[in-house]
Structures are given as structure tokens and as C-alpha cells.
Amino acid sequence: MLWAVIVNLALTGAQIAGGLVAVSTALIADGVHNLSDAMALVLAFGARRLARRPATSDFSYGWGRAETLAAFVNFLALIVVSLWLAIEAFGRLTDPPPVAGGLVMGLAAFALLVDLATAALVYRSARESVNIRAAFLHNLADAAASLAVIVGGALIWAFGWYLADPVLTLLISAVIIWHVLGEIGPVLRSLMLGAPPGIAADQVLAALRKLPGVADAHHLHLRQIDETRNAASVHLVTETADFSGLVRDAKVMLRETFAIQHSTIEIELPGGHCADEIGEDEPDGHHHHDDHDNARDDHAP
Ligand SMILES: [Zn+2]
Ligand SMILES: [Zn+2]
Known part of the structure; x- marks a missing residue:
């Protein structure tokens, strides 16, 4: 060559x-x-x-x-x-x-x-x-x-x-x-830190919400590290006490279903406040006001 x-x-x-x-x-x-x-x-x-x-x-x-x-x-x-x-x-x-x-x-x-x-x-x-x-x-x-x-x-x-x-x-x-x-x-x-082609944010959120013990998933970021590696960060709301088991399940699912090898997962308790909303007023409960969240339907039932 x-x-x-x-x-x-x-x-x-x-x-x-x-x-x-x-x-x-x-x-x-x-x-x-x-x-x-x-x-x-x-x-x-x-x-x-x-x-x-x-x-x-x-x-x-x-x-x-x-x-x-x-x-x-x-x-x-x-x-x-x-x-x-x-x-x-x-x-x-x-x-x-x-x-x-x-x-x-x-x-x-x-x-x-x-x-x-x-x-x-x-x-x-x-x-x-x-x-x-x-x-x-x-x-x-x-x-x-x-x-x-x-x-x-x-x-x-x-x-x-x-x-x-x-x-x-x-x-x-x-x-x-x-x-x-x-x-x-x-x-x-x-x-531009766009989502990897072929990975739809709404499908990732839906798959995360289907995991046992997950009540809700929000604040999802998807990006490509390079041509072969993808990364994600997301908040999971959970009723289970087994945080580490839940995080492991979520990471395995992201890797095997969506080829996301590098994921960062934050755990929140139901009824608790999202740490990324501290300092913001919350007129209608758990809602993000970030621009990037407004663009997606992160809080769909
Ligand atoms: Zn040429
Ligand atoms: Zn959150």
C-alpha cells in the first residue's frame, strides 16, 4: 500500500x-x-x-x-x-x-x-x-x-x-x-458530538425503561468517541436497592443491544430530586429545563 x-x-x-x-x-x-x-x-x-x-x-x-x-x-x-x-x-x-x-x-x-x-x-x-x-x-x-x-x-x-x-x-x-x-x-x-448513526435516543431510553427495577430513564447523552467506540451517559430512577446489579444490567444491555461500550450511569431514587436540577426551580415536579432535554421526549410515560 x-x-x-x-x-x-x-x-x-x-x-x-x-x-x-x-x-x-x-x-x-x-x-x-x-x-x-x-x-x-x-x-x-x-x-x-x-x-x-x-x-x-x-x-x-x-x-x-x-x-x-x-x-x-x-x-x-x-x-x-x-x-x-x-x-x-x-x-x-x-x-x-x-x-x-x-x-x-x-x-x-x-x-x-x-x-x-x-x-x-x-x-x-x-x-x-x-x-x-x-x-x-x-x-x-x-x-x-x-x-x-x-x-x-x-x-x-x-x-x-x-x-x-x-x-x-x-x-x-x-x-x-x-x-x-x-x-x-x-x-x-x-x-459535533452527535449520536452514533443508527442508534436512536428514544429506543435507548425505551430499552432502559424496560429493564427490571427501572422506573424511569432520562438525561441521555449519546456520542461517538471515534469510528469504532460509542459512549453514553444517562440517569436511571430505580426502586431496587441493588444499585450495582442494576448498573451492571444496564451496561450489559447498552453494550450488547446498542454497541455502546462506554456508559456512565447515575442512579436516582423515586420522588428524589435529579442532581442536575439543583438550583433550578421545578414548577411541575421532576422536569429538566436543559435545552437538549427539551429537544427530546425524555419524560414520556
Ligand atoms: Zn479521488
Ligand atoms: Zn436526573
């Missing part, structure tokens, strides 16, 4: 340098996209190595979120560069400068070969995981972009149709931004 990164980085350098020499923003756009793909691999490898380090007292959740952060930085860079190239290409639409079509064709053909080789490499393991299948589709889209640049280079080379270059640049920028918008959602969700 390392040599794939090296070949991709070399290709990228050649494309961007060639794009500058040939005055072709389309070639630069294709090169930038390949650069970001190679950077994504490098960042993923680096972040994965970092993620294996043991947790410390300062970083008690470990280093798994480095992957999320790396993905976010890569997406941001892609958006900025794509917008910059699109603006540059837009300015060239009215008066497209001469572009060295032959050089563009040659470098794009080289890029197409590398894209197809990478796609073939990925395809062998494509059926194993959703992530790899997504990577394979991404590689195919990259190959299509390189193919488009070859066609553009041919149009310029054969007919002197310089407008092809900025038009292609706009197309490639649009495809890149479309890619990013399709993939950035889960990353933003994790960074």
Missing part, C-alpha cells in the same frame, strides 16, 4: 507541475484531486498509527479521534482548493489562454493508468467491506476525471479549442465538491 502512495504522490507532482507549464487548470484540478487522495491515505495511515497508542491521563479516550480530525482537515483543504480552481477557471471562460494540449493529454493518460491500476488493486478486496467498495467507486470516478482531461487535451491539440480547459476544470471541481459533501457528513456528526 505504501508504494501506491508514493506512485500517487509522484503522479500528483508531475500533474501539477505539468499543469503550470501547460497553463492548464484542468490538469492542476485533476492533480490536486489525486494529491488529496494520496494525502487521505497518508493521513489515514498516520492517524491509525497514532490511534494504536495507549490512552494517557491527559488523553483518557486514547487517540482514535485523530482519524476523524485528519479526514476533516483533508475535506476542508479539498473544498478550498476546488473553489479556488473553479474561480480561476470561471475567469478564463471569456478569454481562455492557449494551453499545451499535447502535454495535458500525455500527463492525463499517465494519471489514468495509475488510477486504473489503483482501482484494480482495490477491487480485489472490494467485496469485503463497505469502506473499500466506496474507495473503489471513488477510484473509478477519478479515472473518469482523468479520461475527461485526456479528451479535453485532445480537443485543444486537434482543434485549438482552449475553452475545453476551463469547462473541464469547473466540471472536475464540481465532482470533487460533490465527493466531499457525500463523505463529510459522518465526520461532522462525530466532531
Whole structure:
């Protein structure tokens, strides 16, 4: 896999340098996209190595979120560069400068070969995981972009149709931004401390309320620690005296039913006051007034 990164980085350098020499923003756009793909691999490898380090007292959740952060930085860079190239290409639409079509064709053909080789490499393991299948589709889209640049280079080379270059640049920028918008959602969700995808807060509360001895469950927080670990905190109101047994049952249920490996559970007695409401006036009994609780039906019967 390392040599794939090296070949991709070399290709990228050649494309961007060639794009500058040939005055072709389309070639630069294709090169930038390949650069970001190679950077994504490098960042993923680096972040994965970092993620294996043991947790410390300062970083008690470990280093798994480095992957999320790396993905976010890569997406941001892609958006900025794509917008910059699109603006540059837009300015060239009215008066497209001469572009060295032959050089563009040659470098794009080289890029197409590398894209197809990478796609073939990925395809062998494509059926194993959703992530790899997504990577394979991404590689195919990259190959299509390189193919488009070859066609553009041919149009310029054969007919002197310089407008092809900025038009292609706009197309490639649009495809890149479309890619990013399709993939950035889960990353933003994790960074915003959103609930793990596929775990519904109301279902977690309902399952907790069904546990023997639980009278009510409220003040639920759900979040992702990293790609593979989920965390929850919740208050349980109970009539039972066996607090530790109840907490154990709840943790086992959360782990086995909802894949929440890290849960923090507070116990409250029926009729007692919720510790998180101290200092708030309670006009109608046990009710939370936090904004996040108002958004959910935490106190449903
Ligand atoms: Zn790509
Ligand atoms: Zn409470």
C-alpha cells in the first residue's frame, strides 16, 4: 500500500507541475484531486498509527479521534482548493489562454493508468467491506476525471479549442465538491458530538425503561468517541436497592443491544430530586429545563 502512495504522490507532482507549464487548470484540478487522495491515505495511515497508542491521563479516550480530525482537515483543504480552481477557471471562460494540449493529454493518460491500476488493486478486496467498495467507486470516478482531461487535451491539440480547459476544470471541481459533501457528513456528526448513526435516543431510553427495577430513564447523552467506540451517559430512577446489579444490567444491555461500550450511569431514587436540577426551580415536579432535554421526549410515560 505504501508504494501506491508514493506512485500517487509522484503522479500528483508531475500533474501539477505539468499543469503550470501547460497553463492548464484542468490538469492542476485533476492533480490536486489525486494529491488529496494520496494525502487521505497518508493521513489515514498516520492517524491509525497514532490511534494504536495507549490512552494517557491527559488523553483518557486514547487517540482514535485523530482519524476523524485528519479526514476533516483533508475535506476542508479539498473544498478550498476546488473553489479556488473553479474561480480561476470561471475567469478564463471569456478569454481562455492557449494551453499545451499535447502535454495535458500525455500527463492525463499517465494519471489514468495509475488510477486504473489503483482501482484494480482495490477491487480485489472490494467485496469485503463497505469502506473499500466506496474507495473503489471513488477510484473509478477519478479515472473518469482523468479520461475527461485526456479528451479535453485532445480537443485543444486537434482543434485549438482552449475553452475545453476551463469547462473541464469547473466540471472536475464540481465532482470533487460533490465527493466531499457525500463523505463529510459522518465526520461532522462525530466532531459535533452527535449520536452514533443508527442508534436512536428514544429506543435507548425505551430499552432502559424496560429493564427490571427501572422506573424511569432520562438525561441521555449519546456520542461517538471515534469510528469504532460509542459512549453514553444517562440517569436511571430505580426502586431496587441493588444499585450495582442494576448498573451492571444496564451496561450489559447498552453494550450488547446498542454497541455502546462506554456508559456512565447515575442512579436516582423515586420522588428524589435529579442532581442536575439543583438550583433550578421545578414548577411541575421532576422536569429538566436543559435545552437538549427539551429537544427530546425524555419524560414520556
Ligand atoms: Zn479521488
Ligand atoms: Zn436526573
